[in-house]
Amino acid sequence: MKQTCKTALTTILTLTLTNTLSAQTKFQPQDTEFYEPKSKVVSTTPNKAPSDAIVLFDGTNLSKWVSENDSTKQAQWTVNNGILTVKPGTGNIRTIENFEDFQLHLEWKSPDVIKGEGQGRGNSGVFLQGKYEIQVLDNDNNPTYVNGQAASLYKQRQPLVSVVKPAGQWHSYDILYTAPRFNKNGILIRKGTVTVLHNGVVVHYNTQIEGTTEYIGLPKVIAHGAGPIGLQDHGDLVSFRNIWIRPL
Structure with a gap:
């Protein structure tokens, strides 16, 4: 009982002192204003x-990209009329430059001619740091496993909603990515996260990445630093345009 009274008395005295100090402090508007450093103008x-x-792609060439299979060779995909299209059989491509945290924008469309079903229709992917795939897929009336549909964090997280357009129409992805962090011993100390807007609609919000996006098996946690942006050759004539990135 004595301890309870003592605690209550301490709380009252603390609140009284806080209120007294607040009353004695007279702030002016300029006391909480600062003018430096100035934000960069964009x-x-x-x-x-x-x-x-x-x-990363301005519609004219693939000077920023190389073959994933052989980094000494420029990417072999097709560039025509400002559009980059998968050239089946040439393999995945990746950026020459590596990135860590970033804002990435790109636009994509599945082939005009509909063929195949499930994962065999308009399939490609965007790889963050070369390891974590955001799926590209024609998901207009094309059932598949939900963590493999368009805009999924492949085999890990399905999108919050499915954003659908008919085949051959352009989609946009805006991706905000925070890379995982590892200590000097290669131990994971913070998982990566991703926020994705599909055609302007939030489909991932600060989604935690568990590890690599594996086709078979569970995610793998692999220590790494900055990495490239990759695009997947899955054998379908998926097209891309307006690809740019802002390191954060």
Whole structure:
């Protein structure tokens, strides 16, 4: 009983002292204003990359990309009329430059001619740091496993909602990515996270990445630093355009 009274008395005295100090402190508006350092100015133009972005594909060439199978060779996919299209059989491609945390924008469309079903229809993927896949798939009236549909974190997390367009129409992905962190001994100390907007709709919100996105088996936790952006050759004529990235 004595301890309870003592605790209550201490609480009352603390609140009284806090209120007294607050009453004695007279803030002015400028006391909580600061003017340095100034934020970098970034300009934007509709349908173009922000002024501080790195343009990974501008519609003219693949100078920023190499073959994933042989980094000494430039990517062999097809560039025509400002559009990049998978050339089946040439393999995945990846950026020459590596990245850590970033904002990534790209647009994609499945083939105009519908063929195949499930994972065999308009399949490709966007690999974050070369290890974590955001699925690309024609999911218009095309049932498949939900953690493998378009915009899924492949085999780990299905999108919050399914955003659907008919085959041959352009989709957009806006991806905010925070890379996992490892200590000097290669031990994971913070998992990566990703937020994805599919055609402007949030389909992942601060989604935790458990490890590599494996086709067979469980995710693997592999220590790594900065890594490339990869695009997948799954054998389908998936097209891309307007690819840019902002390191964060």
